[in-house]
Amino acid sequence: MIIYKTDEQxxxxxxxxxxxxxxxxxxxxxxxxxxxxxxxxxxxxxxxADNKAVPSFLHYxxxxxxxxxxxxxxxxxxxxxxxxxxxxxxxxxxxGVILNGWHGDHAYTFAIGDPGAEVMKLIxxxxxxxxxxxxxxxxxNRMGDVAFAIQEHTEKKHGYGVVRELxxxxxxxxxxxxxxxxxxxxxxNGTKLKEGMVLAIEPMINxxxxxxxxxxxxxxxxxxxxxPSVHFEHDVAIRRNGPDILSDYSIIEKAxxxxxxxxxxxxxxxxxxx
Numbered sequence: 001m002i003i004y005k006t007d008e009q010x011x012x013x014x015x016x017x018x019x020x021x022x023x024x025x026x027x028x029x030x031x032x033x034x035x036x037x038x039x040x041x042x043x044x045x046x047x048x049a050d051n052k053a054v055p056s057f058l059h060y061x062x063x064x065x066x067x068x069x070x071x072x073x074x075x076x077x078x079x080x081x082x083x084x085x086x087x088x089x090x091x092x093x094x095x096g097v098i099l100n101g102w103h104g105d106h107a108y109t110f111a112i113g114d115p116g117a118e119v120m121k122l123i124x125x126x127x128x129x130x131x132x133x134x135x136x137x138x139x140x141n142r143m144g145d146v147a148f149a150i151q152e153h154t155e156k157k158h159g160y161g162v163v164r165e166l167x168x169x170x171x172x173x174x175x176x177x178x179x180x181x182x183x184x185x186x187x188x189n190g191t192k193l194k195e196g197m198v199l200a201i202e203p204m205i206n207x208x209x210x211x212x213x214x215x216x217x218x219x220x221x222x223x224x225x226x227x228p229s230v231h232f233e234h235d236v237a238i239r240r241n242g243p244d245i246l247s248d249y250s251i252i253e254k255a256x257x258x259x260x261x262x263x264x265x266x267x268x269x270x271x272x273x274x
Contacts, residue, residue: 002170002174002178002179003177003178004195005196005198005237006138006247010196010246012099012101013104013171015099015100015102015104016099016100016102016103016104017106017235017247017248017264018247019048019097019104020052020104020235021096021106021247021248021249022047022051022251023044023047023048023135024106024108024252025094025251026043026255027093027110027182028108028110028252028255028259028262029255029258029259030260031091031110031112031261031262032112032259033084033085033087033113033261035082036081036083036084036085037078037083037091038082039094040067040069040093041080042066042268044067044093044095044253045066048095049257050096051097052090053097054098055067055096055097055111056097056098056103056175057094060175061239063077064079064206065079066095067080067094067220068092068093069091069092069094070091070094070220071085071089071092072229072232073222073226073228073229074221074269075166075204075221075229076092076107076204076231077216077219077221078220079219079220085112087113087114088110088112088115088116089111090110090111090112090123091112091114092107092141092230093110094233095107096175103171103173103174103175104171105175106247107233109126109127109230109231110256111123111263112182112261112262113261114263115263116209118139122160123230124215125149125153125160126154126160126203126230126232127230128153129154130201130203130233132149132150132153133146133180134201134236134245135201135243136148136149137193137201137236138242139237139238139239139242140192140193140242141192142187142189142192143179143185143189143190143191143193144186144187144188144190145188145266146181146185147181147184147186147190148186150162150183150184151183152197155210160205160206161207161208161211162184162203163206163208163212164210165212167180167181167183167202168181168183168199168201168233170199171196171199171200171235179197183203183204183205193238194238195238196237196251197238198235198236198237198246199236199237199238200233200236201233201236202233204229204231205228205229205230206225206227206228206229207222207223207227207229208225208227209223209224209225209227211224212224234246234247251264
């Protein structure tokens with residue numbers, strides 16, 4: 001069942017989403033070679049607590065950490081651990097919070113040092129695909145329009161693997177609500193988008209095959225071929241006049257650009273996109 005939100009409830013959700021954005025910004029400031037994902041997870045948990053919120057993920061269906069931190073070939077749901085990050089690693093940091101009873105949930109992929117032009121291109125195209133999907137998240141469109149836009153930009157134009165087993169979702173007082181938000185599909189198909197929906201749109205795109213597997217811990221999802229995967233996610237409300245992005249990448253991007261240990265498109269001399 002889809003739960004539609006009022007304007008007032010969406011504004012509460014914006015506060016939750018922007019707390020996630022600020023949390024990811026704190027991580028963007030400190031990411032560097034030698035830091036561990038377990039250290040990052042502890043910082044995330046403390047920052048959320050300091051802002052009078054609760055981590056959405058901690059104890060969710062038994063999940064034991066404050067965040068999901070996925071490195072290189074881990075698609076999503078990576079367990080924070082004591083392994084030190086190194087030059088060339090890419091890291092998806094996925095954070096959820098509950099603030100005043102409402103969830104915020106989104107993710108951002110960072111590059112420590114230069115992972116190479118091929119991987120940086122994957123990061124750029126995946127991020128672009130998120131916004132192409134969001135452009136279609138308008139009242140009166142169908143979920144397939146969002147999904148097709150993401151798939152077309154990543155799989156059809158660039159030959160990347162679009163993960164099928166994991167999808168985005170509705171968001172509200174629960175972390176996962178209806179409807180599901182796939183990253184592949186056909187125009188004009190699927191759930192009709194209506195004002196008051198709030199969606200977590202999150203392309204999960206692999207450099208190689210779309211095939212994935214889940215490790216014995218029951219959570220960690222990896223690419224079948226061991227090639228890198230990239231994950232971006234925004235919280236989006238469907239409004240009368242179009243999509244309303246509740247989360248804020250601009251503050252994350254600013255901190256990312258100012259961190260000398262992080263590699264971004266602007267720090268590259270050139271990036272072949274053809």
